[in-house]
Amino acid sequence: MPYTMEDFLRDSREETIKHLTREDIEKILSGLPLKERMKGVKPDEILKTIKPKDRLKGLRPDEVLNFFKPEDRLKGLSAEEIEAYLKKMKSKKTTQ
Secondary structure, three states: OOOOOHHHHHHHHHHHHHHHOHHHHHHHHOOOOOEEEEEOOHHHHHOOOOOHHHHHHOOHHHHOOOOOOOOHHOOOOOHHHHHHHHHHHHHHHHHO
């Protein structure tokens, strides 16, 4: 089987890639659309690289809290804090 121009080009690309620096690779990748650069990366892998505080940017509190059960939402609050909040909410309802 003859060694074709296609074979030569493939082999030379593969050999060239072996010698690329990180800077070269980053420059090449930066020229691709984001969707192409992210191809094959799983969402959970991406999320691991983002700080929790940054993951929440742009979301309203109710959008976040709706994912949690009421008992999970109240964790960390004392009974007194919960009762004070309920009292405040009840007084708002009677004044409306």
